[in-house]
Amino acid sequence: MLRKITIALAGVSLISLLIATIHGRFxxxxxxxxxxxxxxxxxxxxxxxxxxxxxxxxxxxSGSIDDNDAGTGSLSLDVTQKNSKINGEFDCYxxxxxxxxxxxxxxxxxxxxxxxxxxxxTCHLQVNASLPHPTEMSGTYKVQxxxxxxxxxxxxxxxx
Numbered sequence: 001m002l003r004k005i006t007i008a009l010a011g012v013s014l015i016s017l018l019i020a021t022i023h024g025r026f027x028x029x030x031x032x033x034x035x036x037x038x039x040x041x042x043x044x045x046x047x048x049x050x051x052x053x054x055x056x057x058x059x060x061x062s063g064s065i066d067d068n069d070a071g072t073g074s075l076s077l078d079v080t081q082k083n084s085k086i087n088g089e090f091d092c093y094x095x096x097x098x099x100x101x102x103x104x105x106x107x108x109x110x111x112x113x114x115x116x117x118x119x120x121x122t123c124h125l126q127v128n129a130s131l132p133h134p135t136e137m138s139g140t141y142k143v144q145x146x147x148x149x150x151x152x153x154x155x156x157x158x159x160x
Contacts, residue, residue, distance in 0.1 A: 052105040054084045055131055063158030069149060070094045075156050077137075086111060099127070107131035109139065115146075123149070135160050 058081040065075040073093030080088050087100040090113055101111025109129040122145030129139025136159050143152035 054081075054103040054105050055107050055134065057081060057086065057103060057109070057131070057137065057160075059160050061137060061158040061160045063156065065092050065154060065156040067094060067152065067154040069152045070154075075158060077158060099125075101127070109137065113141070122146075129156075 057079050059079060061077040061079060063075055064072060066072045070093075075090065075092040077090050077099075078088045079086055081103070084102045084104060085100075086103055086109070087098070089098055090096060095115045097114045097116045099111045099113035101109065103109045107130055109127070109131070111127050111129075113125040113127055115123050115125070123143070124145055125141040126144055127139055127141045129137050131137055136157070138155070138157045140155050141153060143149045146152070
């Protein structure tokens with residue numbers, strides 16, 4: 001007789017569990033699972049991932065440029081920035097012009113610099129740079145689209 005009562009109680013419990021599952025009545029179990037996963041009681045609140053803004057590089061930069069064909073000389077950049085987009089003007093011993101590109105939150109800078117003057121047309125510099133320090137930018141470039149400077153490249157280092 002005791003065995004029949006135990007089986008009946010187990011069956012009722014199982015049916016109640018099934019009905020509660022169907023109707024979503026696991027409020028206390030859900031709250032327990034949520035609180036078990038949330039570490040906020042220990043002062044370690046879980047925050048959603050937030051994309052860090054890029055470093056601000058707006059302003060005047062100056063330094064040197066070392067071109068594989070033309071040699072070493074001075075370089076100045078005047079950078080404007082809106083979020084991750086950058087643009088501005090540059091001037092160096094072998095030419096001047098404008099540039100536009102981007103900077104990411106890790107300080108990786110990429111831009112295209114269009115040369116004015118004798119290199120009109122499709123002649124441009126493809127630039128990749130980084131910020132070893134907040135006030136220092138270093139990078140490399142490749143000259144593209146210039147018949148007289150085909151395959152030329154170089155490096156630069158500027159500070160603000």
